[in-house]
Amino acid sequence: MSDPVRLTHLQRLEAESIHIMREVAAQFRNPVMLYSIGKDSAVMLHLAMKAFHPSKPPFPLLHVDTTWKFREMIAFRDARARDLGVDLLVHINEEGVAQGIGPFTHGSAVHTDVMKTQALRQALDRYGFDAAFGGARRDEEKSRAKERIFSFRSASHRWDPKNQRPELWNLYNGRIHKGESIRVFPLSNWTEQDIWQYIYLENIPVVPLYFAKPRPVVERDGTLIMVDDERMPLRPGEEPEMRWVRFRTLGCYPLTGAVESTAASLPEIIREMLLSRTSERQGRVIDHDQSASMERKKQEGYF
Amino acid sequence: MQDRFTAATQEVLAYLHEQENKDLLRFITCGSVDDGKSTLIGRLLYDSKQIFEDQLAALDKDSARWGTTGGAIDLALLTDGLQAEREQGITIDVAYRFFATDRRKFIVADTPGHEQYTRNMATGASTADLAVLLVDARKGVLTQTRRHSYIVSLLGIRHVVVAVNKMDLVGYDRSVFERIVAEYRAFADRLDIPHVTCIPLSALAGENVTTPGTAMPWWEGPALLPFLETVEVAAARTQAPLRFPVQWVNRPNQDFRGFSGTIVAGRVRPGDAVAVLPSARTSTVARIVTMDGDLEEAVAGQAVTLTLTDEIDVSRGDVIAAAGARPEVADQFAAHVVWMNDHAMMPGRGYLLQFGTHLVGGQITEIKHKVNVNTLEHTAGKRLELNEVGFCNLALDHPVPFDAYAECRETGSFILIDRVTNATLGCGTITFALRRAQNIHWQPMTVDKAARAAAKGQKPCILWFTGLSGAGKSTVANLVEKKLHAGGYHTYTLDGDNVRHGLNKDLGFTEEDRVENIRRVAETARLFVDAGLIVLVSFISPFREERRMARSLVGADEFLEVWVDAPLEVCEQRDPKGLYAKARKGTIANFTGISSPYEPPENAELVLAAGEHDPETLADQVVAALKARGIA
Structure with a gap:
């Protein structure tokens, strides 16, 4: 009998995230990974590569492009997808573009709603995704701290925070009716500090x-x-x-x-x-x- | 620039190294409403400097708007993140918070105290290593204190800290603390919680939370945070036999076939002999594959991909286990079930059960007893209501591998899912397999269903007539049987009223009795189909779930659901047995259509417009449908 091996904090977080991603791949017909190009997405993508190795992740990446992202973000996004050989979908709310919606002309609230929230709903509907990964973490914000790892969305994409499904152990109930979907947050239990430490230790671009x-x-x-x-x-x-x-x-x-x-x-x-x-x-x-x-x-x- | 970089690197490397040696403690705070859970977490975050300046500024603003502390900073608002929670000043759902000290990292789940949100409390508790149970020094041990203690023990949390809070409001009186401790221990001694620690404190005043206070010189024990930093909780179960539930079959190409999953117990090395359950095929581990290269060994908690030396059939839901110490495989077992839905759990009703990575249909066959969480007494019961706990027997549609929950959380737990709404209805922890599952094998008969059907020259099936009382089910079924009989077919009719005179005369009309009523009839019909008969069942059978259960007992082409669809007004007007009149007067309770719902079929093979056509026409429609299917 050797000493019990203790996994480090980051090893436990990594394993939990991988477990979550595999559950989604196994339970859903048509999942997608929301890729927002930032550090959390970088970690999430890295974990997806790990989770399914030697296979590629069995889902595409989706970037909802508001057309107002930093230019360096877009260049990085395209290079990353190419280097890893993963499918990347880019969705832009063309109606919003036609109306000339932008943060300077319409303010942050309208811009975010039209080019981000509505655009996301359009993309999810167009491709019929039944599960979508997001890189949100519970330490970011108070309402995020309340959200389940598998977070149910009605057919109209609404979240009902007062009536969430109980979520016990690592048993994730991914059953939904047609049109409904689940938002999945594999980084729920990571903190900002964990993200940077992991990027450093794993050498993630x-x-x-x-x-x-x-x-x-x-x-x-x-x-x-x-x-x-x-x-x-x-x-x-x-x-x-x-x-x-x-x-x-x-x-x-x-x-x-x-x-x-x-x-x-x-x-x-x-x-x-x-x-x-x-x-x-x-x-x-x-x-x-x-x-x-x-x-x-x-x-x-x-x- | 170069020097500065190097200095930062050195510093960060030292820091990261220190982080790597830190372990993680996941705990919950629980207890009754207003015992100060959220305030305590706020205090832990505040005192361990985890609250940023901008969050503090927002908190200041929120305290003025929602706070209950008269304008001073209300720490509870840090965790009550939902608008409804802030407005009502209560916690509805679990909030997860993160902090670290020099010694440990912590994930805290702040769980709600209200009884109606017990399911959310259980959600938080299911992933915790330890529970901090708050007790208001002025109120002592309350119902919720007991309920939460019971759920904590049921979910296998082995460490409970009883934080006797608001000591400032009782003058930091030692005798108050000691009285509460004695009362709590008297209760907890009857639960399975090996380690109980009691600490007096004031979250509001910060007394005995992160550092020992000055107000209770009589207290010689540790403050809360130093205790949490040093308490030893069980490490991952690396010494137990291997358990590896397969999540996903990894097949990038023809040359690679691996099984991805998380090791939930034990350890694995290439060359280890393993068994795959439930098939019980054996093989040897070939490789432990990860993106960082193959591993020499992997232990509980790690997510890996295994390959085996043999080409054996393995799929999601199977458990790869140590060949010499396998989990049990059974389709019947006993478990504690916590019910979490407004619709009560009925024995006999079909649910989906998720075990690890395995999804299987099943039912609770019997509630052995319910547990009164206040007194821990066992009480009898025919159903489990929201937040009730029962010790139950369960039966599954097919055998699954599992361990007792006390042996392995991941292979000993399950959730129950509604087949129609997909809601998570409850959770269970397995106690033991029921022996009969292994010892009573299905007796194979030499003369089987096909042989008996061939001797009669017919295709056996169930014709399930459902509809309101007075719709004409029995009348139509009777005519259909006459026509079939005349054609030389062997038939039998099971009629609701008639069966209640014999087989089911012990059953009443409550929802649970109706479920059992249908279960017995469906099982009888199945035996008759096995005997080669065409069985006509004429039952109101108001619930979709029970009709689905009946359908699942026989082959897909052996069940025809016939909805005798007459409008309620028509049935009520006919009222052949005078039952509607009595139901309207209230002398019959739970009468379908009046005081109990009828759930119309969604996919009936045949819908008879019973309000428009006479029974003879309807019977002809049924016979025509049987002809079309090659039955008549």
């Missing part, structure tokens, strides 16, 4: 925007916004200036605040995060409306 370097930014309403392309209208007196910044989360560039930083390597990022006194979602303009805004958005079909 991430978008360079996470690393600090001089970038053109303007300071607007207390948030540093990077001028990523010519679509950004500058207000009187605004002059882009080069500052050492990086991003803790990634999304649409007009809605994503940069943080001043000189952390240009993973160890430096991890160290900076350990010392940080603000949460990562602070840089997200869309969460600021009010505390319960995420719950409401989720009920309407947002991830």
Whole structure:
């Protein structure tokens, strides 16, 4: 009898995520992985490669492109899908594009609803996906902290937070009727710190925007916004200036605040995060409306 | 730049190394409403500096709006994340929170105290290593304290910390604490919880939570957090025999066939002899495949892919186990069932059961007893209501591999799923197999169904007539039988009223008795089909689930559901037995159509418009349908 082997914290999280992904592959007819290009998606994709090795993940990636993502994100996305040999679907809400919806003209709430929430629902309906992985974590936000790993959605994509299915042990009930679906969160129990540690230990590629370097930014309403392309209208007196910044989360560039930083390597990022006194979602303009805004958005079909 | 990078790298490497040596404790907080669970977690997060400045600012704002602490920071609002929870000031669902100290990482599930949300409490408890049970010092041990203790023990949590909270409101009085401890221990001694620790504290004042306080000099034990940092909970079960439930068959090409899953107990090395259950075929482990390369050994908790040396049939739901120490394989066993749905559990009703990666139909055949969570007394019962716990016998459609829950959580637990709504209805922990499953084998007969049917020159089947009382089921069935008999067919009719005079005379009209009524009739009809007969069953049989159960007993082409569809007004007007009149007066309870529902068939083979046509025409329609199927 040798000593009992104790798995580390990250090994336990990794195994749990892989177990969840395999359950989805086995229980559903037509799953998809929502790939948002950020660090959580990077970890989720890496775990999917592990879960099904030597097979490829038996589902495609789906990126809901609002057309306002950082250019470096799109380049990274395409390179990653090509390098790993996985299927990538890109969906854009063409009606929204035709109406000229954008964060500068319509504000963050309308933009997010049309180009993200509605676009996601369109894509799920078009392809008939019955399960969709998302990289959300419970430590991100209060309503996320309440969500099941297999989170049931009605045929109209709604979440009913007051009436969730009991979820016991690692037994995930994936049974649904036609039109209904399940959102699956394999990273539920990971924290931001776990994500970065895992990226470091597993050497997972991430978008360079996470690393600090001089970038053109303007300071607007207390948030540093990077001028990523010519679509950004500058207000009187605004002059882009080069500052050492990086991003803790990634999304649409007009809605994503940069943080001043000189952390240009993973160890430096991890160290900076350990010392940080603000949460990562602070840089997200869309969460600021009010505390319960995420719950409401989720009920309407947002991830 | 280079120096700074190196310094950061060194620092982070040292830090990561330290992290790797940390283990993880998953615990729940539970207890009655208002005992201060959310406040305690808020305190743990706040004092261990896990709350960021922007979250604190939002909390400040929320405290002013929703808080119950008179404008001061309300720590409970940190975990009550749903709008409805904040508005009502209660916890509805489990919230998961994460924090770490220098010694350990923690995942906390804050579970609701209200009885109606017990299922959410069980959700949190099912993945926990330890439970912190809060007791309000002013109120002592309450019903919910007992209920939660019982569920905690049922789910196999071996460590309970009784946190006697709000000590500030009783003047930090030692005798109050000791009285509660004595009362709790008297109750808990009758439960299977090996380790109970009691700690007096005040979450609001931060007394004895993260550090020993000053208000209770009489307390010589540890504060809560130091205790949680050091308590030894059982490690993963790496010394037990191998259990590997197969999740997914991994076949990238013709040359590779692996079985992906998580090792839930024991360890495995290439060359190990294994058995695949339930088929009991044996083989040898060839490789342990991962993306990081093949492993020399894998242990409980790891998710891997195994290949075997032999080309044997293995699919999802099978368990690969140590050849010398296999799980049991049975289709009947005894288990504790916690019911979590508003619709009561009825013995005899069909449910889906999910065991690990295996999904199988089954039913609860008997409630041996229910458990009164207050007194732990055993009581008799014919059904399990929401939040009730029963010790039950279960029967499955086919045998599955399993262990007792006390031996292995993952192979000893299951959930029950509704076949129609797909809702998760309850959960169970297996105690033992029922021996008869292994010892009573189906007696194979030399003369079988086909032989008996051939001797009669007919195709046996069940004609299941369902519909409201007075719809004309028996009248039509009687005419059909006359016509078949005249044609030389061997038939038998099972009529609802007639059967209740004999076989089913002990049954009443409650929902559970109706379920049993149908079960007996369906089993009798099956025997008659086996005897080669055409069986006509004429029963109201109002519930879809029971008709589905009856259908499942015979072959797909041997069951014809005939819906004798007459509108309620027509039936009530006919009222051949005067029953509707009595039901309207309230002298008959649970009367279908009046005070008990009728669930119309969704996929009946035949629907008879019984309000429009006379019985003779309807009977001809049935015979025509039998002809079309080659039966008559």
